[in-house]
Amino acid sequence: MRVLLSTYGTRGDVEPLVALAVRLRALGVEVRMCTPPDEEFTRRLVGIGVQPVPVGLPVREMMRGRTLPSATDLDRYRNELVETQFGTFPAAFDGCDVVVAAGLGQVAARSAAEAAGIPYVYVSYAAVHLPSPHHAPPPRPGWPDPGAADNRTLWERDARNVDAQFGEALNRHRAALGLPLVHNVRDHILTDRPWLAADTVLGPWPETPGTDVVQTGAWTLADERPLPADLAEFLDAGSPPVYVGFGSMPPREGIGGMVVEAVRARGCRVLVSRGWADLDLVEDGADCLAIGEVNHQRLFGRVAAVVHHGGAGTTLAAARAGTPQVVAPLQLSDNPYWAGQVAALQLGAALDARTTTAESLGRALGTALSPETRARTRALAGRLRTDGAEVAARRLVGAGR
Structure with missing residues (x-):
């Protein structure tokens, strides 16, 4: 056949x-x-x-x-x-x-x-x-x-x-x-x-x-690839960071830096995925690391939250890992749909990337990083096939x- x-x-x-x-x-x-x-x-x-x-x-x-x-x-x-x-x-x-x-x-x-x-x-x-x-x-x-x-x-x-x-x-x-x-x-x-x-x-x-x-x-598919050595060292060196990535999509100008600052304002370390937009938002400091394409299945179980654009694969990988999400979708394809699903299932928070502000990001991160959200995401992860x-x-x- x-x-x-x-x-x-x-x-x-x-x-x-x-x-x-x-x-x-x-x-x-x-x-x-x-x-x-x-x-x-x-x-x-x-x-x-x-x-x-x-x-x-x-x-x-x-x-x-x-x-x-x-x-x-x-x-x-x-x-x-x-x-x-x-x-x-x-x-x-x-x-x-x-x-x-x-x-x-x-x-x-x-x-x-x-x-x-x-x-x-x-x-x-x-x-x-x-x-x-x-x-x-x-x-x-x-x-x-x-x-x-x-x-x-x-x-x-x-x-x-x-x-x-x-x-x-x-x-x-x-x-x-x-x-x-x-x-x-x-x-x-x-x-x-x-x-x-x-x-x-x-x-x-x-x-x-x-x-x-x-x-x-x-x-x-199950992804068995190990994490790069510099990423593994960063994860081992402190508390679970917040992942920030927009995949293949070009994010709104300035939103990447805004997310990084909002994460830092909550006292969290940051992982920035460069993606196809080639984001490079890392300033000097031990609390932030820029990475390329890595194994999300292995990584997302070790981060505090995933901030992303609403891609189907990223949404599913974070949900399977039992990790809270903040979705700031472009008005494109299924991105707003997956943002809505994350909000409806209370797996984190959804924003409109066109109107996102530092204040709304801070509130969304507060929701995602709460113990209640973490408990719900872990409970739902066991139901995903x-x-x-x-x-x-x-x-x-x-x-x-």
């Missing part, structure tokens, strides 16, 4: 499919994976025995600045990606038995699978990406603001925005392939039975009449789609 996995995005988009690929390989399945051509993704796939298929522009180059690309640039990137997908996918899908696509940007995947006569599965990493009257659509940068309305109306407007971006290109290529036209691009990509690769406690699917969602649990990728792999192999 051969499975084709496909996504386009940052590390948070790629790593869940890496976890699925490892589980599929353990079951004797051959795996190909379409990802951005960034060297770190290619190296990661080759290291687990998966054939990489580069698609689109390097993502890290697009995220290098202090702000997201402009609406005009995003529009151009999206259109170019669709053309690249239709040019690349037919050869990549050849000989495969099933296609698993992650993310709304996989516009061409279902059409290429249809043309090849192979099954197609869509997966989301957060419930907020799937239409439901229980929540509004996630923020989509570069597209018109849908305005204030009830959730059903917002999802209708969201579908029109997706059609406006992708409808003409998708149907032009479908016509060339001899496939029928699509009248709702978003729902065509999602299918009527999407998968949800999120933990059922941390990010459950809200039961929605008429919607059939397969929630497998989050797709992750780690077998989501295994569940998904066995469904694919057993054709239980």
